[in-house]
Amino acid sequence: MAGGTFARPLVLIGPMAVGKSAIGQQLAQQLDIPYVDTDAVVVAAHGSIADIFAGRGEHAFREIEARTVAKAIEAAKQRQTVISLGGGAVLDSGTQQLLEECTVIYLECDAATVADRIARNTARPLLQGDAMSRWEALFAARQPVYERLADIVMDVRSGSVAEIALRLEERLREHAALEKEAEK
Numbered sequence: 001m002a003g004g005t006f007a008r009p010l011v012l013i014g015p016m017a018v019g020k021s022a023i024g025q026q027l028a029q030q031l032d033i034p035y036v037d038t039d040a041v042v043v044a045a046h047g048s049i050a051d052i053f054a055g056r057g058e059h060a061f062r063e064i065e066a067r068t069v070a071k072a073i074e075a076a077k078q079r080q081t082v083i084s085l086g087g088g089a090v091l092d093s094g095t096q097q098l099l100e101e102c103t104v105i106y107l108e109c110d111a112a113t114v115a116d117r118i119a120r121n122t123a124r125p126l127l128q129g130d131a132m133s134r135w136e137a138l139f140a141a142r143q144p145v146y147e148r149l150a151d152i153v154m155d156v157r158s159g160s161v162a163e164i165a166l167r168l169e170e171r172l173r174e175h176a177a178l179e180k181e182a183e184k
């Protein structure tokens with residue numbers, strides 16, 4: 001049923017640590033459709049993100065990331081899939097174009113939502129040093145892009161992963177119903 005209701009690839013975007021991977025995985029499980037985390041695909045093929053940044057630089061990482069995202073979206077057009085992107089993947093103009101064919105879900109939060117999570121995970125190469133002020137600077141720069149690309153904006157400032165995923169499924173059903181109505 002899920003595949004028929006939400007035919008396009010379901011793509012989660014948003015800043016680092018907002019919950020794209022955790023919520024995406026949960027949503028896919030609920031809908032009983034495949035799940036792909038593009039960061040995990042990059043790591044499986046090329047090693048850790050920290051090592052890619054250190055050894056080959058951010059530019060090389062972005063190229064690998066864009067190719068990975070393109071493949072994931074292409075495959076998801078054949079079989080509906082939930083795809084969680086890395087926080088900066090949306091900066092690529094080719095990726096932005098491909099997202100036009102997807103249902104894009106922007107997970108929206110504030111600094112307080114992610115502060116503890118950022119403090120716990122120190123592996124993110126773009127958050128070395130004062131992690132929270134770096135996160136805030138990246139978020140300020142990217143927020144307009146997230147908002148522009150979003151079909152659905154999901155406030156994730158409260159609730160567990162499981163609660164948010166259920167709310168998101170509900171929003172997807174409403175979104176699909178509105179789209180169907182607009183097609184008539």
Ligand SMILES: Nc1ncnc2c1ncn2[C@@H]1O[C@H](COP(=O)(O)OP(=O)(O)OP(=O)(O)O)[C@@H](O)[C@H]1O
Pocket residue numbers: 014015016017018019020021022023039084085086087117124156158159160161164
């Ligand atoms: N609503 C939530 N409540 C509690 N913990 C959460 C929630 N959402 C995510 N988390 C936890 O926060 C951490 C970061 O989440 P996750 O890895 O899903 O973020 P992300 O958006 O995929 O980040 P990145 O851009 O770095 O891939 C994980 O440990 C996850 O379990």
Ligand SMILES: O=C(O)C1=C[C@@H](O)[C@@H](O)[C@H](O)C1
Pocket residue numbers: 015016039049085086087088089124125126
């Ligand atoms: O926000 C970003 O630019 C990043 C987020 C992570 O998901 C990884 O893709 C990587 O650490 C870069």
Ligand SMILES: [Mg+2]
Pocket residue numbers: 020021022037039084085086
């Ligand atoms: Mg993730």
